[in-house]
Amino acid sequence: MSQPAELPAEWTTGEDYVAPEDRPAEWARMAAALAASGYSEDQLAQALAVDEQTVERLIQAAGEGA
Template sequence: MNNSPNVQLGSDYVQPADRPTAWAAMAAGLANDGYTPAQIADALCVDETTAHRLLAFAGRAA
């Protein structure tokens, strides 16, 4: 259970229809922080092919 006063349960929930855009934004943010596609895949718990697809969806070449 999260007891943090700054975070409400469910506040980070992403509706299914919005997930590709949200995950692509997360991938792009990690890429901006210097993560490699392999590191992005690990951070987002996806395979590296999916990380490349998310980066392409976000308009970032991997």
């Protein structure tokens, strides 16, 4: 698989941009925060646009300090 092209220097990303390599840890953090606020697994799946199995893995990863 080839590497993605570098973005032109004049292009900027928003402050909420998460680099691809950081996304699993950020999604795990988001899942844990939503779960702590009372979201059910189904609600988490909808909020993060993933399936329930992925929610379980994200919650587990957050507990492991991903």
